Amino acid sequence: MREPSETGSADGGRRGVLGAVATTAAAVAVGAAGCPSPAAPAAGEAPARTLGRTGAQVEPVSLGGEGILRTTGRHREAVPVILEALRLGVRYCDTAPAYQQSQDYYGEAFRAAGPKAREQVFLASKTHARDRDGALRLLDDSLRRLGTDHLDSWQLHDLRDLEELDAIFGKRGAIEAVEQARADGRVRHVGITGHHDPRILLEAMRRYPVDTVLCAVNPADPARLPFLTTVVEEARRRGVGVIGMKIMAAGRLLQDGAASATELIRYAASHADTVIIGCSSIAEVxxxxxxxxxxxxxxxxxxxxxxxxxxxxxxxYDTFKAG
Incomplete structure (x- = not known):
């Protein structure tokens, strides 16, 4: 079974652009600071947006599942990144079984931050399994690792071709797992994700009333296989929440000097309800x-x-799209 390559998009190159901090020292400092509490919005901050028909209130910028979170065995660096995001009042958090130990880091951070920490965020995870039983196994493992009894959104991860959709929506496909998990309360909303081919996300929205779509959003998008004029427009028509990823094209837009981080965030968040950016340090958070x-x-x-x-x-800047 393919594990998706999709990022949630710090876009790895951003790490070099923004610089690094002494992560071990940061981990100790945050650990000593105790449990985080949400920060009140500062004057001049953009108002929260509604994530489609989920009704959830989200910020223009949210925490992605890449960067230091998509690693293994780096708890001392990764957990403080989540704790700092919680302290600053992040509202939407992204993770997935395919993102190495990201879910374990979240579980540890929620335990360290206290019982209200999980309640303050809209927590999204994913399944790359296309069959019912495989998806349910991934869901139960995700809940265990995250230390929660439900996901605010469970997303069908990295959709790429019609054969996958046929498997998902066929007999004993993953959509049966979605229906079961929604009925028993393990999942509140369902989403789809993809950056490969907008036609596949459009077809998925036609086949099932999803609540959110996570797709690529950056200024190179209009040139080929655009998501903005297809997936995003259709999502808006249907009242589906839009989450943007790949906003810096894996860092290439920054590395080339084609645009600044500020421009790219403003551009993507002008189209999406929120954009997810992975982080490698507290400074980046x-x-x-x-x-x-x-x-x-x-x-x-x-x-x-x-x-x-x-x-x-x-x-x-669109190498993640279909060839």
Whole structure:
């Protein structure tokens, strides 16, 4: 069974751009600080948005499952990243069974932060299993590792082709697991994710009334296999919440100097309800969540200018799409 390569998108190159902190020292410092408590929104911060028909209130920027979270055996660095996000009042958190020990790190962080920590976030995880029994096994393992009795959103992970959809929506497919888990309270909402081919996400929305869609959103998108004018528009028409990923094209947009992090966050969050960015340090958590003070939405003329600037090298920034 393929484990998805989709990122939730720190876009790994951002780590080099933003610089590093002494992560071991940071872990000790946060651990000594005790349990985090949500920070009140600061003056001038963008108001929370509603994540489609889930009704959940989310910030323009949320915590992705990549960066230090998609590692194994790095608890001393990863758990403080989550704790800092919780302290700063993050509202949406992304993880998946395929993201190495990300779920274990979340479970440890929730225990350290206290019983209310889990309640303050909309927690999303995923299943890459396409069959009913495999999906339910992944769900139960996710709940155990996360230390929770339910997911706010359970997402069908990294959808790529029609054969997968046929398996998911066929007899004893993963959609039967979704229905069972929603009925017994282990799952509150269902979502789909993908960055490969927008046509597959469109077909998935036609086959089932999903609550959220996680898809690629960056200024290179209009050049080929666009998600913005297909998936995002259809999601809006259906009242489906939109979560953006790949907002920095795995860091390439930053590495090339094609756009600044501020521009890319503003662009993506002008299309999506929230964008997920993975982090490798406490410093990155603070910088990324601080982006909620940016001006939203980015004006249409500014978005168009950014798309035009990126277009000549768009092929370098959409390598995660179908060939």
């Amino acid at each position: 603070r910088e990324n969540l601080g982006a909620r003070s940016l001006s939203f939405p980015m004006p249409p003329a500014e978005r168009a200018a950014l798309e035009a600037r990126v277009a000549p090298r768009a092929g370098r």
